Amino acid sequence: MPDFDILAEGKTLSGVAERLMSLSLTDNRGFEADQLTITLDDADGQLQLPPRGARLTVLIGWKGEPLTEKGTYIVDEIAHEGPPDRLTVSARSADFRDEFNVKREVSWHDVTVERVVSAIAHRYGLKPQISEMLMDIEIDHADQTEESDMSFLTRMAEMLGAITTVKSGNLLFIMPGGGVNAQGQPLPSFAITRSSGDRHQFRIADREAYTGVRAYWLDLNYGKKKKVSVKRRKPPKPKRRKAAAVKVTIWKARMAMCLCYARLIRTSRQQDAQRRQSGSNYNAEPHHSPSRWRVDVQNSTPKCMAR
Incomplete structure (x- = not known):
């Protein structure tokens, strides 16, 4: 059975489990704030509206097992509707701040990825978490002209095939799809079965409509943008006889x-x-x-x- 816990300003909220109608947590990729939506039953009208700007900490998991903290969120929207009366609280990740959008003028020269990420993380009081295979990559020169730090990091990550984001006070700059954390340790895995939840959804899309794929990359030796195109192979035609x-x-x-x-x-x-x-008639039967x-x-x- 799923389990959860919600802390408001560091204190556990009581009576939430009995009123909970739905809890939705969207863990976004990149520099898009994670979203938390909680819907509570207010049929008796006893719920008090939480103040906007309140900090909520969410832990989720399974009953009988330690819960996993999924970060701290700041309440930015409150809605009440009825009947039946219900209260909906929306919050966004507290890791994303307004100063992330400040545009800067910086020139990076003869630096490594580790140095760039660490410098930006230090500016916001974050802890850098960088994949080992990315740390020592050298950057000859890069200009950050009228560009925010997060936009610059995103652009650099795309060039290197990495992803960057902020989670739980950490500035992550890692390789995706490896099944390991920033330290290179394997992530835990577990099986999800039909009995793990009350509903599921499956979707399959037609990918055959695409005839190929095109990728762009930057040749640092010549400072030029290059592209690689790969077309989808067509099914072989039946061989003709010689x-x-x-x-x-x-x-x-x-x-x-x-x-x-x-x-x-x-x-x-x-x-x-x-x-x-x-002696028969010759023309009788043709x-x-x-x-x-x-x-x-x-x-x-x-x-x-x-x-």
């Missing part, structure tokens, strides 16, 4: 036609001779004309057939 095999088949068909024609003429003459000997026959080629085998 020209020599086709010529042999045509030759066989022509030979069969000639033999069939000769055989029909010979048979017709034999029938005429038999009629003369028997004989088969060679034009009434055709050659059929199936599986490279010629056959003489009547129409």
Whole structure:
């Protein structure tokens, strides 16, 4: 069974579990603030509206196991509706501050990724967390012109195939999809089954509509933007028979036609001779004309057939 706990200004809120209708936590990627939405039952009208700007700390997990802290959020929107009466509280991650949007003029020269990330993290009182494989990458020169620190970090991360974000007081600059944390340690894994929740959703999209993909990268040696394009492979077409095999088949068909024609003429003459000997009327029954026959080629085998 899922379990949770909510702290307001460091103190546990009592009676929330009995009133909880829904709890939604959206963990966004990059420098987009995480969102927390809590809906509480207020049928008795006893709930007090929390002040905007209040700090909420959320812990989620499973009953009987230690809960995982998912960060601190600042209440920025409150809504009440009814009937039935319900209170909806919306909050955003406290890690994202207004000063993140301040544009700066900085010139970075002969530095490493570790030095750049650490300098920006120190400016905001954050702890830098950098993947080991990214730390020692050298940057010859980079200009931050009328650009915020977070925008500059995002641009640098895209160039290196990394991601950057702020989580729980840490400025992360890591490689995605590795299944490890910033220190290179493997992340814990667990299985989710149907009994783990009360509903599920599955979606599959048609990816065959794309004919290829194009990626851009910056060649630091020449200071030029380059691109790489890869097209989706088309299914192989059925192989055609070689020209020599086709010529042999045509030759066989022509030979069969000639033999069939000769055989029909010979048979017709034999029938005429038999009629003369028997004294029957020669024109009473027309004989088969060679034009009434055709050659059929199936599986490279010629056959003489009547129409």
